[in-house]
Amino acid sequence: MLKKLYNIIKKIAVFMKNEFNYESHRDFEEFYASFDDETPIHFHRSIEFMFVKSGEKPYTAGLESGVIKAGELLIVPPLFPHSFHPIQGGGAVKCNVLPAKYSDVWENFLKGKTPASLVIRDLNLAAELEEHLSVINNTVSPVLKDGVYKYVLGRIFQKVKFTDAPKSKTSGFATEVLRYIDENFSDDITLDETAKEFGYSKYYFSSLFNERFKTNFRTYLNNVRIEKAKKMLETLPLSEVAFRSGYKSLQSFFFNFKKVTGITPKEYVRSQNLSE
Known part of the structure; x- marks a missing residue:
């Protein structure tokens, strides 16, 4: 118990020592990218998804740290401070940041809960969600985009295990x-x-x-x-x-x-x- 508490405090301390970048522009636009780079600690109101196509990408989100392996999908909930490191030896990723209005859907449904694990390690589910998110980059139809975003969130609500959000306020x-x-x-x-x-x-x-x-x-x-x-x-x-x-x-x-x-x-x- 003490070791677990120590690790939590240590993670908070690491976050608090760094400058948080609030990316306000993310709150009012959607974003899609497929490049792998170093991303310093930042946060926004929007939900973010990081899918790793190849390699293992180190991440920190909230109090959770680890690697996203090939075929897995990371969920970054609204207002979660997060950072990424490049994949050692090279790799390929896809990143989607949803318009902030979908954060309301997230928070209204979950009411203070958060995923028990931020990484979806069910490869079939991760591949399904990534396939739908890929549609966003290839359409200008707001109706189709809205349908995709809501479908993806619905599948997460249906398949992912949730727990009470931690009380610590890292940012x-x-x-x-x-x-x-x-x-x-x-x-x-x-x-x-x-x-x-x-x-x-x-x-x-x-x-x-x-x-x-x-x-x-x-x-x-x-x-x-x-x-x-x-x-x-x-x-x-x-x-x-x-x-x-x-x-x-x-x-x-x-x-x-x-x-x-x-x-x-x-x-x-x-x-x-x-x-x-």
Whole structure:
């Protein structure tokens, strides 16, 4: 028991000694890559999958470290700090980062649980999931992409064993602030109120936020609200989405939506073949 506790503390210490890079851009885009390289410790709200085609790839994710062997698939849950090392002697990998809106599907279904093991070592299941994820790189259809992402998550929920998530907060300030914003974006939260929630002055909190996330509080909050709004627009009318997203008026919603996406909400609805 003491040895296990020591190993957990040691892993936390290693993480805390390193700089965490919060990759905010990952929260608002999908990503697909097939190159093998050194990836320093970072985290994002999005779910990430790493499939190893050949070789053995060392990884650290949360408090779990090990290697992903050929034919296996690593799941990195939302907000899990993680890093990768190149495959010794060369190898081949595929990496998929899902749009952040699917993190809501993950968290709403699991409700505080996490995979007992982050690596899927069932080669048949890993190959099935990798085959479906490969479709994403070869299509521009949002309907097909949405179907693939939901199918992959559904298969994971069905086949993977889950356990209660560890209580330790390895990324401390960063993950707690992101969770707070994610859970309260629809309220009229401000920099001042959020700073008080975490026991800081608004000036120190703002400085800490900017340093950690490379963006300011208002910009990040707007990005989260607009991403949530895009999801809600699939089923709700514009006027309702505006207020559920945390904006006090349609004018404010339209202004911020275009600022973040480059198009108006109505143009977005038409581009996605959604009903207004």
